[in-house]
Structure formats: structure tokens, C-alpha cells
Amino acid sequence: DTGVSQDPRHKITKRGQNVTFRCDPISEHNRLYWYRQTLGQGPEFLTYFQNEAQLEKSRLLSDRFSAERPKGSFSTLEIQRTEQGDSAMYLCASSLHAGNTEAFFGQGTRLTVV
């Protein structure tokens, strides 16, 4: 197992286009989290899944954002009608189960909206 994997690592898109990112968590980790990080700031929580159920969404997750984890394994984060303010690093993390366990992060997808 090579850890949390995210694809693509970098994405440049034109304003108004839709983009989709993928996250493959560590196998057997049933918790999966999405965070967003802008330059010079710490990561901000967006949403998380327990298996295939999306249990919490941050107010940062506007209607243009949607996340899925259809079979409780990999997850996708889609941004529709991208805006320049969406430019950020999108980080995925997974953890083994609820409770006092550490989260493992992927290397992130850097999105640039031009």
C-alpha cells in the first residue's frame, strides 16, 4: 500500500469549466476527508465520508461542489462552473475508523483557474 493517492496532481482550467478530482484512500480506511488549502493558509475542512455515506459538509462547500464515494472506496470531488477563487490545493485524507486515529493525507491536487 502506497498511501493516499490523488489524481491529477495539477490541473489548469478555464473559468466556467467543470473539473473532477479523484482520491484513492488507504485500503480498509473507511473514513475519507476532503480539505482545501489556499496559499499561506492551513487546510480547511470541506467534507467527509464514512464508507459511502457523506456525513458532514462544511459551509465552504458551495452548491457548485459535489463529492461522492460510491462504493466506499475511492472518492471524487467535482467543481462545476469553476471560478478564480476556486484556485487552491485540494487535499484528501483517510483514516481507519472513527475515534482517536491519525489521518493520512495525499499529496493534493493543485487547481489553477485562469
Added chain:
Amino acid sequence: DAKTTQPPSMDCAEGRAANLPCNHSTISGNEYVYWYRQIHSQGPQYIIHGLKNNETNEMASLIITEDRKSSTLILPHATLRDTAVYYCIVRVEHAGNMLTFGGGTRLMVKP
């Protein structure tokens, strides 16, 4: 989750101990102290966590004051590869368990 306060930046000489402080004066009894670090262009990496006892692992030591209002992360022999942003996070063990990151401390290890 309780708020944390960390100095924005610190320097440390290579081979010396790096002591990174964190203030969490509003911590409640069921909140743990977690430390993560983020090396440039990578995702955050877990370092250590504790509730009230001091903890040590292969990466670092965590010293929590008796009143739990502050803690110190100690990297005993800092190397250039320890240059990173270090985040102190307090987190209650609840259903969500998401992490609330602050600004962190940018540690620069110098030769």
C-alpha cells in the same frame, strides 16, 4: 474545538533540538492535542498526539503542561528535512473527527 495559538515562525540550528510551543488555554477535558507538519508541496503528515501525559515516538516528543493549557513539540535533533510548517490542533473525539488547522509555525532548520 478549542483554538490554538502558535508563533508564526521559528529558526533552529541543524542538530539542535527544536521546541515548538502551542497555547490552547480553552482546551476541554476530552480534547486531544495533535501535531501535524506540512513540508512544502506535500500533504500534512501526522507527528504525534496526546491527552494529558507526555508522549514520545520515533519522530518527536510531546510535552503537555499539567493544566493542559499549553504544549511543546520537541524534535530532538533537527535536520534540514524537518523544515516545514508545524500545526498544533486540539480535537475532541467525536463523530466527525475532522481537523481544524490554524496558521501553524513555519520552522526553518538552518545548517
